[in-house]
Amino acid sequence: MMLEHVLFLSVYLFSIGIYGLITSRSMVRALMCLELILNSVNINLVAFSDIFDSRQLKGEIFSIFVIAIAAAEAAIGLAIVSSIHRNRKSTRINQSNLLNN
Secondary structure, three states, X not given: XXXXXXXXXXXXXXXXXXXXXXXXXXXXXXXXXXXXXXXXXXXXXXXXHHHHOOOOOHHHHHHHHHHHHHHHHHHHHHHHHHHHHHHHOOOEXXXXXXXXX
C-alpha cells in the first residue's frame, strides 16, 4: 500500500473522531470517538515506521504503548461514566453538571 492511501485513511478516521467528539452528547460516544482518534495516530506511527525505518520497530513499539494507554483510558472512562449514570441517571454530557450536588 502506498503512503498516501494510509495517510488518507488516517486523516479520514481522525476527522470522523474529531467530528464525533465535538457533536456527541453521550459520554460513551465521546469515548468511542477518542478511541478513533488514537487509532488514526497508531496507523500513522506504523506507516511512517514502515516507510522510513523498516529495520527498527520504533513506531510499532510506540504504537503498543499508545494502545495500552488507550485501554487504560477506556477502562477508567467507562468506570467514571458508569458511576455518573448510577448517581445522575443520565450519560448526557450537557445534563451532567458534576459541580452541583
